[in-house]
Amino acid sequence: MSFLGKVWAIVVKDLAAELHTREMVSAMLVFSVLSLLIFSFALDLRGAMARAAAPGVLWATVAFAGTLGLSRSLTRERQTGCIDGLLLAPVDRSAIFFGKALGNLIFMAVVEIVLLPLFSALFDASLLRPGMLLVTALGMVGYATVGTLLASIAVNTRAREVMLPVLLLPLAIPLLIAAVQATSGLVEGASLGEVGGGLRLLVVYDLVVVAVSLLTFGYVVEE
Amino acid sequence: MGEKRGVLGLVLASAGAAALMAALGMVFLYAPREATMGDVQRIFYFHVASAWVGFFAFCVTFLAGIGYLVRGERRWDILALSSVEIGLTFITMTVITGALWARPVWGVYWTWEPRLTISAVQLLVYVAYQMLRASVESPERRARFAAVYGIVAFATVPLSWFAIRWWRTIHPDILTGGEGMAFTPRMSHTLVVSLLAFTLLYATLLRQRIRLERSSDALALLRARQPTN
Numbered sequence: 126m127s128f129l130g131k132v133w134a135i136v137v138k139d140l141a142a143e144l145h146t147r148e149m150v151s152a153m154l155v156f157s158v159l160s161l162l163i164f165s166f167a168l169d170l171r172g173a174m175a176r177a178a179a180p181g182v183l184w185a186t187v188a189f190a191g192t193l194g195l196s197r198s199l200t201r202e203r204q205t206g207c208i209d210g211l212l213l214a215p216v217d218r219s220a221i222f223f224g225k226a227l228g229n230l231i232f233m234a235v236v237e238i239v240l241l242p243l244f245s246a247l248f249d250a251s252l253l254r255p256g257m258l259l260v261t262a263l264g265m266v267g268y269a270t271v272g273t274l275l276a277s278i279a280v281n282t283r284a285r286e287v288m289l290p291v292l293l294l295p296l297a298i299p300l301l302i303a304a305v306q307a308t309s310g311l312v313e314g315a316s317l318g319e320v321g322g323g324l325r326l327l328v329v330y331d332l333v334v335v336a337v338s339l340l341t342f343g344y345v346v347e348e
Numbered sequence: 349m350g351e352k353r354g355v356l357g358l359v360l361a362s363a364g365a366a367a368l369m370a371a372l373g374m375v376f377l378y379a380p381r382e383a384t385m386g387d388v389q390r391i392f393y394f395h396v397a398s399a400w401v402g403f404f405a406f407c408v409t410f411l412a413g414i415g416y417l418v419r420g421e422r423r424w425d426i427l428a429l430s431s432v433e434i435g436l437t438f439i440t441m442t443v444i445t446g447a448l449w450a451r452p453v454w455g456v457y458w459t460w461e462p463r464l465t466i467s468a469v470q471l472l473v474y475v476a477y478q479m480l481r482a483s484v485e486s487p488e489r490r491a492r493f494a495a496v497y498g499i500v501a502f503a504t505v506p507l508s509w510f511a512i513r514w515w516r517t518i519h520p521d522i523l524t525g526g527e528g529m530a531f532t533p534r535m536s537h538t539l540v541v542s543l544l545a546f547t548l549l550y551a552t553l554l555r556q557r558i559r560l561e562r563s564s565d566a567l568a569l570l571r572a573r574q575p576t577n
Contacts, residue, residue, distance in 0.1 A: 271500065271504075274496075274500065275497075275500070278480070278493050278496065278497065281484070281489065281493070282480065282483035282484050282493070283483045283484070283485065284479075284483045288479070288480065288483055291476045291479055292476050292480060292497065295469060295472040295473040295476055295501075296473065296500060296501060296504045298469055298504075298508050298511065298512075299504060299507035299508045299510070299511035299512075302511040302512065302514075302515050303511055306514075306515070322514060326507065326510060326511055326514070329507065330504075330507050333503050333504070333507065334500070334503075334504075337499060337500050337503050338500075341417070341496040341499060341500065344417050344492055344495070344496055345492070345493065345496055347492070
């Protein structure tokens with residue numbers, strides 16, 4: 126079995142488990158919609174103000190919903206003992222990591238696919254642009270990668286799920302700043318070239334966290 | 349061997365104390381009064397020095413984390429945890445002195461100024477690091493997780509810095525001149541002595557914290573050996 130085959134097998138396993146229960150994606154979706162409503166009430170978002178706040182609210186929602194999904198994804202591995210099975214299997218640790226991260230990325234993408242049109246409608250901000258696809262993809266790759274690494278740590282602590290947001294959110298600050306700035310630019314009608322600063326920062330963040338995660342994941346799961 | 353180390357510690361502590369006294373004297377007596385900000389600017393010397401020690405301490409934790417993952421020896425973990433505690437203390441001082449300085453100069457305690465913001469972000473990151481340590485029972489696993497988190501955390505620090513700086517900047521830019529403070533040679537001398545004093549203070553504290561952790565390890569070992577009755 127090739128490396129990619131192994132990664133894909135883990136992704137398929139996660140997708141199958143999720144199709145059975147649908148608990149992760151549905152929880153993330155409902156939470157996202159709730160968060161959207163709460164932000165609208167709390168900040169009284171209407172008209173031009175709603176448009177201005179949309180990128181920030183979108184990424185805050187994605188970040189919080191992401192921690193829910195990431196926690197669940199790794200807690201499930203632990204509860205079912207599946208992670209032990211994976212570690213015993215003759216596969217590279219990096220294949221396990223990529224498989225888990227890719228699975229989490231897919232779940233977050235599903236949520237995002239629902240969120241983007243919803244935001245565009247409710248906040249009267251046109252988020253459905255080709256450039257947004259790139260910004261969203263870059264943002265989610267970084268978030269899912271560092272999130273998968275930290276969730277693997279968090280599920281093995283005493284505080285479990287509570288630990289993940291505390292560990293993850295301070296490290297996600299550069300990613301969120303870059304993503305919000307790039308999204309704001311695009312909403313205001315800037316071209317991809319004009320939001321290049323944000324995009325470059327997202328690319329560098331993604332590269333750094335992928336490299337560091339690959340180097341350290343083995344130490345997280347070793348027993 | 350033990351005696352030599354004791355002498356070294358004493359020398360380090362004395363040098364640190366002397367340098368701190370010198371820095372304090374220079375801050376108040378040698379450095380000139382800043383033209384636009386007045387005496388409040390004198391907080392700058394200790395503010396910058398504690399920011400430097402905080403950053404340096406987290407860098408040491410990062411390197412110690414790599415050392416631990418490569419070697420798996422307890423001493424690297426002791427170095428990491430000792431340095432983080434000192435770093436947290438100094439970065440907290442940076443944030444507080446920054447707020448105290450901001451109030452008379454900018455009229456508010458808090459501005460989202462890049463260097464102040466990155467200090468606050470680092471404070472949060474390493475508070476999370478400490479919470480992680482507290483939440484893992486097995487000492488070996490705690491060391492491993494902390495090492496990984498220390499590495500990921502430090503790798504994102506420069507990115508946070510660029511992101512925040514790019515986000516907004518109104519800080520007096522002392523290094524490149526720019527707008528802000530006019531920097532005289534006396535001010536540079538005072539800053540250099542402050543940096544030296546705080547670095548010596550860091551070294552002294554680090555040494556003591558490592559000794560404390562070793563003693564507590566030795567005590568735990570003795571307790572474990574002793575039959576319970």
